[in-house]
Amino acid sequence: MTDGRWRAWIDERFPLDDVLESLRHKRVPHHRYSIWYYFGGMTLFLFLIQVGTGALLLLYYRPSATEAYESVQFIVSRVPFGWLVRSIHAWAANLMVASAFAHLFSVLFLHAYRRPRELTWISGFLLLLLTLGFGFTGYLLPWNEVSFFATRVGTDIAATVPVVGEGLLRFLRGGDDVTGATLTRLFGFHVAVLPAVATALVAFHLLLVQRHGMSVPPSIEQRAADPGTVRSIPFLPHFLLRDLFAWTAVLAALAALATFFPWELGAKADPFAPAPAGIRPEWYFLWAFETLKHVPPTVAGLSGEVVAVAAMGLGALAALLLPLLAGESPRARSVVVWAGAAALLFLSVMTGLALRAAAP
Amino acid sequence: MTHAEEPARRGVLNWLLGLWGGGVLASIVYPVARYLAPPDIPEAAALSTNAGSAQALAPNSGRVVPFGARPAIVIRTPAGELRAFSATCTHLDCTVQYRPDLQRIWCACHNGEYDLNGRNVAGPPPRPLDPYDANVTGDEIVITRRA
Numbered sequence: 001m002t003d004g005r006w007r008a009w010i011d012e013r014f015p016l017d018d019v020l021e022s023l024r025h026k027r028v029p030h031h032r033y034s035i036w037y038y039f040g041g042m043t044l045f046l047f048l049i050q051v052g053t054g055a056l057l058l059l060y061y062r063p064s065a066t067e068a069y070e071s072v073q074f075i076v077s078r079v080p081f082g083w084l085v086r087s088i089h090a091w092a093a094n095l096m097v098a099s100a101f102a103h104l105f106s107v108l109f110l111h112a113y114r115r116p117r118e119l120t121w122i123s124g125f126l127l128l129l130l131t132l133g134f135g136f137t138g139y140l141l142p143w144n145e146v147s148f149f150a151t152r153v154g155t156d157i158a159a160t161v162p163v164v165g166e167g168l169l170r171f172l173r174g175g176d177d178v179t180g181a182t183l184t185r186l187f188g189f190h191v192a193v194l195p196a197v198a199t200a201l202v203a204f205h206l207l208l209v210q211r212h213g214m215s216v217p218p219s220i221e222q223r224a225a226d227p228g229t230v231r232s233i234p235f236l237p238h239f240l241l242r243d244l245f246a247w248t249a250v251l252a253a254l255a256a257l258a259t260f261f262p263w264e265l266g267a268k269a270d271p272f273a274p275a276p277a278g279i280r281p282e283w284y285f286l287w288a289f290e291t292l293k294h295v296p297p298t299v300a301g302l303s304g305e306v307v308a309v310a311a312m313g314l315g316a317l318a319a320l321l322l323p324l325l326a327g328e329s330p331r332a333r334s335v336v337v338w339a340g341a342a343a344l345l346f347l348s349v350m351t352g353l354a355l356r357a358a359a360p
Numbered sequence: 361m362t363h364a365e366e367p368a369r370r371g372v373l374n375w376l377l378g379l380w381g382g383g384v385l386a387s388i389v390y391p392v393a394r395y396l397a398p399p400d401i402p403e404a405a406a407l408s409t410n411a412g413s414a415q416a417l418a419p420n421s422g423r424v425v426p427f428g429a430r431p432a433i434v435i436r437t438p439a440g441e442l443r444a445f446s447a448t449c450t451h452l453d454c455t456v457q458y459r460p461d462l463q464r465i466w467c468a469c470h471n472g473e474y475d476l477n478g479r480n481v482a483g484p485p486p487r488p489l490d491p492y493d494a495n496v497t498g499d500e501i502v503i504t505r506r507a
Contacts, residue, residue: 056395078399081391248384255387 026235036106046096063187065180068143087258112215118323148269287350422458444494
């Protein structure tokens with residue numbers, strides 16, 4: 001069959017031409033803040049890398065307390081390129097969290113959450129929470145000393161949630177303690193539940209991005225005499241090629257990180273050994289870890305831990321609902337910028353303090 | 361720049377773009393292909409194994425025992441003779457069993473039948489079962505792979 005007949009055959013069954021045609025007309029605004037448009041795509045690329053390398057790791061990984069550590073050891077020492085696949089999975093997880101945070105704060109500071117993109121922001125914020133969930137559930141899977149105690153501490157924090165805390169703790173741990181049952185459970189979340197939810201949310205998020213196009217920051221919009229006159233470039237091939245270039249750069253950076261700084265496996269978890277010194281969570285949870293260290297035991301007659309966890313929960317809820325809480329006026333926008341800057345400062349200072357405390 | 365130069369320049373750029381894409385693709389496909397092939401785990405090839413009590417194996421009965429990583433079947437014929445074979449059906453890798461009513465070794469998956477010498481006599485199996493040597497030391501049956 002010739003190329004044209006193939007196209008006609010497919011087009012009769014699937015509207016490929018419509019899709020291509022709309023892509024051909026799609027344009028992306030081009031201005032001094034355009035660089036921030038690339039972080040969403042970069043997060044998506046890293047998510048795809050996680051799906052691919054995760055599927056590869058599943059071929060050899062065994063989710064049980066007696067075999068998990070040995071199977072990861074087998075992957076990194078015996079399977080050809082197993083060390084590379086595992087290191088890329090671990091590094092890409094960290095870059096994905098960083099890229100998602102960069103995306104979130106750039107969207108916040110450029111006010112891209114405004115009407116009609118409220119649902120894009122909300123689905124994006126939920127995706128960030130899911131990313132953190134992926135990080136938390138994946139951390140335990142190698143069943144090493146550090147991850148074992150980090151999971152004990154992390155799940156214990158869940159117990160401070162008022163009313164449902166105890167139940168939540170048992171739900172997360174699959175019992176009263178972190179055991180092989182916890183490993184199997186978190187494995188299930190990590191490879192089945194979270195990917196299913198994340199895939200659906202990513203599809204929804206992307207659909208909305210396609211539907212509304214890229215948001216133009218208010219400052220750029222005002223400078224242009226007429227909103228329609230903001231400079232733009234075609235999506236095909238200009239923006240796509242730039243996207244691909246950024247993705248290749250990320251891939252190269254990942255390969256370099258994985259090769260020169262391979263992810264350590266550490267010692268196998270021993271539930272009856274004392275916690276080793278320097279137990280701390282992954283860097284993206286450090287701010288919460290540090291905050292809990294600074295909260296006094298009791299605040300206004302309540303347990304300090306409960307107050308801190310409640311405050312973090314309220315902060316997250318406010319961030320989730322930001323587009324509904326923030327008004328359209330320039331004054332409201334400047335409140336959002338200051339609140340965003342304060343949040344960023346708080347996260348940075350707390351993470352910095354935790355890192356300094358951990359430094360030898 | 362003349363119009364004649366334009367297609368040549370575009371051709372070179374497209375070629376470079378293809379080279380870039382091909383290089384990226386190859387650097388992903390090669391490690392993944394190597395990763396997918398499971399590493400060889402040298403299996404200790406068992407040369408002999410104990411197959412339990414000889415007394416307890418009545419005439420016209422059989423017993424499946426592990427031999428290394430695979431199963432073997434030891435049978436006592438109605439005449440009282442001990443024989444041992446690989447228990448892996450030569451048709452599609454199921455594990456066979458002894459059928460006293462047929463006085464044959466039988467595979468449940470596709471109704472394959474082997475006689476008391478391990479020869480494929482009915483059903484789909486294409487080859488006889490691999491024979492092993494069965495000897496008795498004390499009361500213990502010892503199965504040995506033939507050299």
